[in-house]
Amino acid sequence: MRIIVNGEEREVTSDLLDQVLVECGYENPSIATALNGTFVHRELRTETKLTEGDRIEVVAPIEGG
Amino acid sequence: MPTFYGTEINNPLLLGTAQYPSPSVLAESIKLSKVDVVTVSLRRESGGSNAGQDFWNLIKELGVRVLPNTASCYSVKEAVTTAQMAREVFATNWIKLEVIGNADTLQPDVYGLVEAARELTQDGFQVFPYTTEDLVVADKLLQVGCEVLMPWGAPIGSARGLNNEYGLRSLRAHFNEVPIVVDAGIGLPSHAAHAMELGCDAVLLNTAVAKAGDPAAMAKAFSDAVSAGRQAFLSDPIEMSDMACPSTPVIGKAFLS
Numbered sequence: 409m410r411i412i413v414n415g416e417e418r419e420v421t422s423d424l425l426d427q428v429l430v431e432c433g434y435e436n437p438s439i440a441t442a443l444n445g446t447f448v449h450r451e452l453r454t455e456t457k458l459t460e461g462d463r464i465e466v467v468a469p470i471e472g473g
Numbered sequence: 474m475p476t477f478y479g480t481e482i483n484n485p486l487l488l489g490t491a492q493y494p495s496p497s498v499l500a501e502s503i504k505l506s507k508v509d510v511v512t513v514s515l516r517r518e519s520g521g522s523n524a525g526q527d528f529w530n531l532i533k534e535l536g537v538r539v540l541p542n543t544a545s546c547y548s549v550k551e552a553v554t555t556a557q558m559a560r561e562v563f564a565t566n567w568i569k570l571e572v573i574g575n576a577d578t579l580q581p582d583v584y585g586l587v588e589a590a591r592e593l594t595q596d597g598f599q600v601f602p603y604t605t606e607d608l609v610v611a612d613k614l615l616q617v618g619c620e621v622l623m624p625w626g627a628p629i630g631s632a633r634g635l636n637n638e639y640g641l642r643s644l645r646a647h648f649n650e651v652p653i654v655v656d657a658g659i660g661l662p663s664h665a666a667h668a669m670e671l672g673c674d675a676v677l678l679n680t681a682v683a684k685a686g687d688p689a690a691m692a693k694a695f696s697d698a699v700s701a702g703r704q705a706f707l708s709d710p711i712e713m714s715d716m717a718c719p720s721t722p723v724i725g726k727a728f729l730s
Contacts, residue, residue, distance in 0.1 A: 414517040433520025438529050440515065440558030445550065447557035465517065467558055468525025469532075471499070472514025472542045473489030473629070473679035 412463045426453035429466065439468050475652050475674040477621050478567070478599040480538075483509040485669065486699045487540065487654065488692060489679020496531055498688050503535050506692035510538045512569055512677065515559055529562075540601060542569040547582070549589045556593055568593060569623070569656075569677075571603045579629045579657075583610040587617060594618030603656055606640030608647055615651065622651055623677065626668060627658025630680045634664035638671065645672045662691075662698030669702025670710065 410419055413432055420428050425441065425448060441448045442465040448456050458464070474481050487510045493499040503511060513532060518525045532539060541559035546552035549572060556568045572589050574582030581604055590600045594617055602614050606624040614622065624644060627633035635641060636658065645653060655668040656677040665676040676699050685691035 414519070434518075436518070436523055436526045438526050438562050439518060440561045442554055442558065445554060447554050447561075450561055466520075467515040467555075467562075468518035468522075469529040469562060470514050470516040470525060471489075471491035471493070471528065472512045472544055473491045 409458070409460050411458055411461065414464070414466055420458075423458050424454065425456040425458060425464070428458060428464070429453065432466075434466055436468060439466050441466055475654075477601070477652055482538065482675075483507070484696060484699075485675040485703055486665070486692075486696045487512065487656075487675055487677040488682060488695075489677070490532070491679055492683035493688055496528070499683075500531060500535060501689040502682055502692035503537060505689045506682075506696040508537065508692070508696065510540050511535075512540045512542050512679070513563065514542050514544050515555060515562060538567075539563050539565060540567050540569050541565065542603075543571045543589075545573065546571060547573050549585045549592070552585070552589045553592050556589075556598060557596075560598065566597055566599045567601065568598050569601045569603060580625070581605060583607065586610070587613045590614055590619050591617035601654065606637050606644050608643060611644060611648060615648070620651065621654060622648065623654045623656040625657040626655045626664065626676075629657040631658050632660025632681060633658050634660055635667055635671075638667075641668065641671050641673065659695075662694045665695050666698040666702035666705070669699050670705050672706050675699070 420431050422428050444463050475485055484507055486508050488508045489512045541563045543552040543555040546555055552572045572582045572585035573579055586602055590602050593600050600619050601621045601623050602619050603623050611622050627636040652674040654675040654677050655673050659665050659678040660681050668676050682688050682692045
């Protein structure tokens with residue numbers, strides 16, 4: 409299945425958000441996610457199903473003003 | 474010291490964490506200025522990267538309170554979603570709410586700001602709204618649940634100081650029970666002291682420290698300046714006058730001409 413992660417197309421085998429994150433190398437606990445522009449709480453990642461073309465945003469802490 | 478949403482902070486200077494020459498200079502600036510609150514943000518991270526975690530660990534080690542922002546958000550939806558993600562990552566209900574309306578001036582879209590503030594306060598957030606000095610907008614923000622106002626001094630990063638002193642005075646006078654944090658546009662410690670002399674409760678800045686030749690020394694200078702400005706405000710400054718008024722007694726002066 410092809411999805412878009414942080415603006416880049418990715419081919420993934422899983423259709424669950426938590427597994428896709430592992431597949432894409434996200435093992436850092438300090439991340440937050442959004443699916444198609446809507447926040448997905450950490451606890452809901454295991455039950456969040458993805459479909460072809462979904463847009464995932466994965467963000468982490470950074471310096472800010 | 475200012476109290477935000479029931480939490481008293483130890484320093485009326487709030488410091489941004491971006492644009493420092495290195496993490497160690499950032500850490501030194503925070504330590505030397507003894508700031509209690511720093512702003513942080515969220516950005517996309519690549520899989521396998523630990524950059525975000527490393528930064529977050531640095532901030533946690535410094536023992537400061539964080540105020541996450543929604544920088545660069547131009548819509549209510551973006552800002553609300555960013556706030557929700559920030560709450561999860563940083564484990565705080567505090568959010569510095571930015572809904573930007575113009576790319577050149579980075580001034581807030583106050584209509585979107587009020588709407589986003591309403592949504593977020595209803596969702597349990599404690600919102601620090603980055604706004605203008607407009608009284609009506611400030612009133613709307615308070616009506617939707619904000620308990621802090623964060624008017625700009627000048628456009629972000631411009632170092633222009635207080636563009637509208639009258640506006641800030643007016644805001645202070647109208648909302649004398651609400652904590653006011655002047656956020657953005659500060660370039661010099663004298664600007665920060667000026668804001669505090671007007672009766673503002675705190676000053677938030679980033680670029681003026683981070684881009685200084687010696688950021689840590691400048692952070693200390695700003696910390697001293699806000700402290701001096703606050704003390705001056707509490708000491709009831711004299712009124713300005715158009716004419717001179719001799720300070721040395723005139724009576725008893727010798728006639729020598």
